[in-house]
Amino acid sequence: MGWTRRALIKGSGLALLSLSLGGTPPFLRRAAAAAEPLPHGRRKVLVALFQRGAMDGLMAVTPVHDPALAAARPNLFMGLRQGQTDLDGRFAMHPAFAPLLPLYREGRLAVVHGVGSVHKTRSHFDAQDYMEMGTPGVKSTPSGWLNRAAGLLGPRASSARMVALTDKLPRSFYGDRPAIAVDDLQSFGIRVPDGPEASERFRAGFASMYAGSAKRLARRVGKESFEAVEVLRKTDWSGYRPGDGAVYPDSALARRLRQVAMLIKAEVGLEVAFTDAGGWDTHVRQGTAAGSFADRAAELSGALAAFWTDLGPYQDDVTVLTMTEFGRTVEQNGSLGTDHGRGSCLFVLGNEVDGGRVHGTVPERLVKDALEDGRDLPVTTDFRSVFAEVAGKHLGIPRSHDGLVFPGWEGQRRRLMKT
Amino acid sequence: MVMTWRLGLAVSLFAVLAGGSAHAVELNLPYREEGLSRQQAAAHLLERFAFGPRPGEVERVAGLGPAKWLARQLTGGLPDPGLDERLKVFPALSMTQAEIHEVYVSNGRLRRRMQSEGVLDPAGTSRAEMRRKMAQYREEHGLQPYHRLFNRELRGQKLVRAVHGEDQLAEVLTSFWFNHFNVTTRNRGARSRVLTYEREAIRPHVLGKFRTMLGATAKHPAMLYYLDNVRSRMAPPGRNRPVRGAAGGGTGLAGGMMAAAPAERPRKFGLNENYARELMELHTLGVDGGYTQRDVTEVARVLTGWGVMPYGERRTKIEQRIARGNRNLVQQGEFLFRKRWHDTGAKEVLGVTFPSGGGAAEGERVLDLLAEHPSTARFIATKLARRFVSDHPPEALVARLAGTFARTGGDLAAVMATLAQSRAFWAEARTRGKIKSPFELVASSLRALDADVRRSRPVMQWLERMGQPLYGYTPPTGHPDYAASWMNSGALIARINFGVHLAGGRIRGISLKRLPKRRRRDVMTTDKALAVYGALLLPARDTREIASEVRKTIPRDAERKDMKVAGMLLASPEFQYR
Numbered sequence: 003m004g005w006t007r008r009a010l011i012k013g014s015g016l017a018l019l020s021l022s023l024g025g026t027p028p029f030l031r032r033a034a035a036a037a038e039p040l041p042h043g044r045r046k047v048l049v050a051l052f053q054r055g056a057m058d059g060l061m062a063v064t065p066v067h068d069p070a071l072a073a074a075r076p077n078l079f080m081g082l083r084q085g086q087t088d089l090d091g092r093f094a095m096h097p098a099f100a101p102l103l104p105l106y107r108e109g110r111l112a113v114v115h116g117v118g119s120v121h122k123t124r125s126h127f128d129a130q131d132y133m134e135m136g137t138p139g140v141k142s143t144p145s146g147w148l149n150r151a152a153g154l155l156g157p158r159a160s161s162a163r164m165v166a167l168t169d170k171l172p173r174s175f176y177g178d179r180p181a182i183a184v185d186d187l188q189s190f191g192i193r194v195p196d197g198p199e200a201s202e203r204f205r206a207g208f209a210s211m212y213a214g215s216a217k218r219l220a221r222r223v224g225k226e227s228f229e230a231v232e233v234l235r236k237t238d239w240s241g242y243r244p245g246d247g248a249v250y251p252d253s254a255l256a257r258r259l260r261q262v263a264m265l266i267k268a269e270v271g272l273e274v275a276f277t278d279a280g281g282w283d284t285h286v287r288q289g290t291a292a293g294s295f296a297d298r299a300a301e302l303s304g305a306l307a308a309f310w311t312d313l314g315p316y317q318d319d320v321t322v323l324t325m326t327e328f329g330r331t332v333e334q335n336g337s338l339g340t341d342h343g344r345g346s347c348l349f350v351l352g353n354e355v356d357g358g359r360v361h362g363t364v365p366e367r368l369v370k371d372a373l374e375d376g377r378d379l380p381v382t383t384d385f386r387s388v389f390a391e392v393a394g395k396h397l398g399i400p401r402s403h404d405g406l407v408f409p410g411w412e413g414q415r416r417r418l419m420k421t
Numbered sequence: 422m423v424m425t426w427r428l429g430l431a432v433s434l435f436a437v438l439a440g441g442s443a444h445a446v447e448l449n450l451p452y453r454e455e456g457l458s459r460q461q462a463a464a465h466l467l468e469r470f471a472f473g474p475r476p477g478e479v480e481r482v483a484g485l486g487p488a489k490w491l492a493r494q495l496t497g498g499l500p501d502p503g504l505d506e507r508l509k510v511f512p513a514l515s516m517t518q519a520e521i522h523e524v525y526v527s528n529g530r531l532r533r534r535m536q537s538e539g540v541l542d543p544a545g546t547s548r549a550e551m552r553r554k555m556a557q558y559r560e561e562h563g564l565q566p567y568h569r570l571f572n573r574e575l576r577g578q579k580l581v582r583a584v585h586g587e588d589q590l591a592e593v594l595t596s597f598w599f600n601h602f603n604v605t606t607r608n609r610g611a612r613s614r615v616l617t618y619e620r621e622a623i624r625p626h627v628l629g630k631f632r633t634m635l636g637a638t639a640k641h642p643a644m645l646y647y648l649d650n651v652r653s654r655m656a657p658p659g660r661n662r663p664v665r666g667a668a669g670g671g672t673g674l675a676g677g678m679m680a681a682a683p684a685e686r687p688r689k690f691g692l693n694e695n696y697a698r699e700l701m702e703l704h705t706l707g708v709d710g711g712y713t714q715r716d717v718t719e720v721a722r723v724l725t726g727w728g729v730m731p732y733g734e735r736r737t738k739i740e741q742r743i744a745r746g747n748r749n750l751v752q753q754g755e756f757l758f759r760k761r762w763h764d765t766g767a768k769e770v771l772g773v774t775f776p777s778g779g780g781a782a783e784g785e786r787v788l789d790l791l792a793e794h795p796s797t798a799r800f801i802a803t804k805l806a807r808r809f810v811s812d813h814p815p816e817a818l819v820a821r822l823a824g825t826f827a828r829t830g831g832d833l834a835a836v837m838a839t840l841a842q843s844r845a846f847w848a849e850a851r852t853r854g855k856i857k858s859p860f861e862l863v864a865s866s867l868r869a870l871d872a873d874v875r876r877s878r879p880v881m882q883w884l885e886r887m888g889q890p891l892y893g894y895t896p897p898t899g900h901p902d903y904a905a906s907w908m909n910s911g912a913l914i915a916r917i918n919f920g921v922h923l924a925g926g927r928i929r930g931i932s933l934k935r936l937p938k939r940r941r942r943d944v945m946t947t948d949k950a951l952a953v954y955g956a957l958l959l960p961a962r963d964t965r966e967i968a969s970e971v972r973k974t975i976p977r978d979a980e981r982k983d984m985k986v987a988g989m990l991l992a993s994p995e996f997q998y999r
Contacts, residue, residue, distance in 0.1 A: 127607040131895050141896045161910070170885050171911050182911045183886075193918055194988070195925040196979075204989070207974030208917055212994055214966060219856070219904050220994035227910040285529065286543055337532070337543040 042271030055283030059346030118381035149177025160271020321352030471589035473865025610646025631831030710796030726763030859887035876930025920991030
C-alpha cells in the first residue's frame with residue numbers, strides 16, 4: 003500500500019486525493035457536477051442585509067408633505083421638488099434608490115416605516131447586537147435569531163444552509179447549527195500560499211487528519227467543515243455569468259450579493275444568507291440628492307436591483323429583508339448631518355411580498371410632541387414582528403414557533419406577505 | 422534535588438502574596454501517581470498554567486522541577502526586563518485615565534473641539550480639507566487617534582505579555598479573570614477605560630484575594646459604565662420615573678460612536694438593576710446561588726450613587742465642589758460616590774438588614790457578604806476547575822477547591838495550589854481534553870516558534886475570524902469555557918488557515934526565529950522537519966499518526982518543507998488542544 007501510494011504521488015499529485023479521500027480529483031468533480039443533478043435541489047432562501055451605522059429612514063422614504071419635517075431639516079429636507087419620487091401621495095423615495103422603483107411599482111418591494119427596537123439604546127454596537135440576537139435588552143443571549151430560525155427548517159440540512167458573505171461570522175448566525183462566513187467563495191476553504199493545487203492537497207490531508215483524530219469534537223466539526231468546503235468547491239465559481247443581462251455595480255456589497263446569487267443558483271442547499279454594508283452613520287454632511295447618504299443608497303439599490311435581475315427564475319425562491327439598528331434624529335445637527343435616533347425604515351423584496359406599499363405608522367406631523375423623547379421618529383413597529391413575518395412565511399416556520407426564534411417575545415407578526 | 426524527588430517531589434516554599442501576608446505553599450504534585458514522567462508533567466504545566474512551552478522550556482522546567490517552577494509562578498512578580506522593554510512601545514500603559522482621555526481623541530470629539538475653538542467649520546469645508554486640518558491639529562497638539570488606544574495598545578500589550586512575559590500563570594489568570602468580570606471595548610462608556618480596568622482591577626489581584634478583585638471591578642468606571650450602574654439612582658421625591666433592569670426598555674441614553682449630546686436629553690431617574698443582577702449571577706453566587714429577585718432589587722438600591730468621575734469640564738467642576746467641602750461627593754481615583762443619588766432607606770440583602778441612613782460603606786458590606794457566601798466559593802471553584810482541568814470537572818475536585826477558597830478567605834493563589842496538587846489535574850495530561858481558545862492557540866503557536874511580535878493588528882484579525890475578538894466580546898457572561906463553544910465550521914477552517922499562514926511567513930508583523938522566512942530551499946526533509954517541529958509544537962507527545970498524514974500530504978519535491986510541516990502541525994487537531 004505504502005509503496006503504491008508513493009508511486010502515485012510521484013506520478014501525479016492529484017492521484018493522491020482519490021486515494022486518501024476515496025473521491026474524484028477536483029477537475030473531474032467539476033466536470034461531473036455540470037452534468038449530474040445536484041444533491042440539494044431548490045430551496046426557499048431568505049437573504050438578510052444589515053445596513054450598519056443606522057440608516058436615516060426619513061431621508062430614504064420621506065413624508066414629503068410634512069412641514070414640520072421640512073422645518074426641522076432646513077438643509078437636508080428633500081421634497082418632490084428636490085428630487086424625491088412619489089410613492090403613494092404621502093411618502094416619496096430618495097432618488098438614489100431609483101433602481102428599486104420598478105420593483106416597488108410591480109408590487110414586489112414593500113417599505114415598512116417606523117421600525118425599531120423596544121430597547122431604547124442609541125449605541126450602535128448594543129443595538130446591532132440586540133437586533134441580531136433577536137432579544138432587545140438581553141445581552142446574554144448566546145445565539146442569533148437566524149441560527150435559531152434555521153434550526154426549525156427540517157432535517158435535510160446542507161452544510162451550506164447558512165452562509166454569511168462577511169469577513170467574520172455575524173451575531174445573527176451564532177448558535178448550534180453549522181454556519182459559515184465567507185468573504186469570497188473562490189477562496190473559501192484551506193488556503194495555502196503555494197496556490198490552488200497545493201491547497202487541494204492540504205485540504206485532503208487535513209480532512210483525513212481530522213477524520214482520524216481521537217477527539218470526537220474535532221472529528222465532528224472537521225467533518226462538517228470539510229463537507230462545507232466540498233459543497234462550495236463543487237462549482238467552478240470563476241466562470242460565473244450573471245443572468246438576464248444583470249450588471250452589478252463595482253462595490254463590495256454588489257460583489258457579495260453576486261456571490262449569494264451564485265450560491266442560490268448552484269443549489270448547494272443555501273436557505274439563509276446574510277450580508278452587510280456599512281457607512282450609514284451620517285453625522286456630518288449627509289448631503290441630499292448627492293452626498294454620503296446618496297452614495298450609500300445608490301450602492302445598495304444598484305446592487306440589490308442587479309441581484310434581483312440576476313436571479314431570474316429563482317426570484318420565486320428568494321425574499322430579501324433589509325435591516326438597520328436604529329434611525330436618526332428628526333432634526334438636523336450642527337454639522338449638516340443627523341445623530342442617533344430611534345425608528346427607521348426597512349425594505350422587503352420578493353414575489354410573495356405585499357409590496358408597492360409603505361407599511362407601518364409615521365405620525366401625521368413630526369412635531370416635537372409626536373416624537374419619541376421629543377427628538378426621534380417613534381418606533382411604532384417592533385422589528386421582531388417584521389422579522390417573524392418575513393422569515394416565518396417565507397421559510398415556512400409556523401407562528402407557534404415564533405417564541406423559539408425570538409425568546410421572550412409575545413408580540414404578533416405584522417402582515418407583510420401575501421400568503 | 423534527587424533527594425527531594427525520591428521523597429515524592431514535595432517542595433516546600435514560602436510565597437509572599439499580595440496583601441503582605443507570607444504563608445507556606447506546600448506543593449506536592451502527584452504526577453507520578455498518574456503515570457507521567459517529569460518531562461510530561463512539565464509539558465502539562467506549561468500548557469495549562471502558561472500559554473504553552475517555548476523552545477527548550479519543557480526541559481528547563483523539568484530540570485528545575487515542576488513544583489519549584491509552579492511555586493515561583495504562584496508568587497508572581499518575576500523581574501522581566503525583556504518584557505518591560507517591549508512594553509515601552511505602548512505609552513498608554515503608564516498614563517492615568519485622565520491622561521489617556523486627553524491624548525486619545527476620536528475624530529468626532531476632535532471635530533467638536535476644533536469647532537468650538539473656531540478653527541474648523543464642518544459645514545463650509547470639504548471632506549479632504551477637513552481631514553487635512555484635523556491631522557495637522559493632532560500633530561500640533563500631540564493627540565493620537567482614539568482607536569490606537571484599544572486596537573494597537575490594549576490588544577498589542579496583551580499579545581506581547583502572553584508571548585514574551587515570564588509571569589505566565591499571572592497572565593493566564595488575567596485572561597481568566599478578565600473574562601469572568603468581562604467588560605468590552607464595544608461599550609461606548611467602557612471603551613476608553615478597558616486598559617486601566619485590566620491594569621488596575623484585574624492583573625494585580627489574580628494571585629491575591631478574590632474580595633480585593635471584586636471590589637476593584639465594582640468600583641472601576643469600565644464596569645460601572647458597561648453594566649449601567651452609572652445610570653442607577655434614587656429618585657428625588659415626586660420625580661420618579663423608574664427604569665427597571667436592562668430588558669424593560671429605556672435604560673440607554675448613551676449616544677453612539679460619534680453622537681453629539683442630544684439637544685434635549687430627557688432625564689431619567691430610577692433604579693437600574695443590570696449590575697446588581699450580574700454581580701450575583703455572574704461574578705459571585707452563580708445563577709442558582711440562592712438569591713431572589715428581591716435581593717437583586719435590594720443590591721441595586723445599595724449601589725445607587727456608585728458612579729464615575731466624568732472627563733473634561735464636568736470633572737473639574739466636581740473636583741472644585743469637593744475642594745469646597747461638598748460632602749455629597751466622595752472621590753476615590755476614578756470612582757465617584759454621589760450621596761444624593763444614593764437610596765438611604767433600609768434594605769435587606771440575603772437576609773441581612775441594612776438600617777436606613779447608610780452610604781457608600783453599604784456597598785462594601787454587600788461585597789463582603791457575596792465574597793464570603795458559600796455559593797461564591799463553589800461557583801468560582803467550578804469555573805477554575807473548568808478552565809484548568811476539564812470541561813466537566815469531577816465533583817470532588819470542585820469541593821476541594823471550594824474548601825480552600827472558603828478556608829483561606831478567597832486566597833486565589835492557594836486555590837490554584839490546591840488545583841495543581843489534585844490527581845484530577847494530572848489525570849488530564851493523558852486525555853488533553855481542553856480546547857485552546859483562539860487566543861491560546863495564537864499565543865502558544867508564537868511561543869513554540871519563538872516569535873518576535875512587532876505588530877499585533879494582523880494577528881487580531883485572525884483572532885476575530887476564529888471567533889475571539891480580543892476585548893470585544895459583548896455579553897457580560899464572558900466567553901463560555903467549553904470546547905463546543907469554540908469549535909464550528911467557520912472557526913475550524915480559520916484555525917487551520919492560521920496555522921498554515923503563520924508557518925508560511927504570511928502573517929505580517931510577526932517573525933519566527935525557529936522558522937525564518939529567509940532560509941535556503943529544502944533545508945530539511947519532511948522527516949527531519951517532523952522531528953524538529955514535532956519537538957517544538959507537540960513536546961513529550963506521540964505524533965506518529967499526525968506524522969503519517971503529513972508525509973502523505975507533502976510531496977517530496979515540495980519547497981520549504983519545514984514551513985509546510987510546521988503549518989500542518991500547527992493546524993493539526995492535536996495542537997488545538999492543551
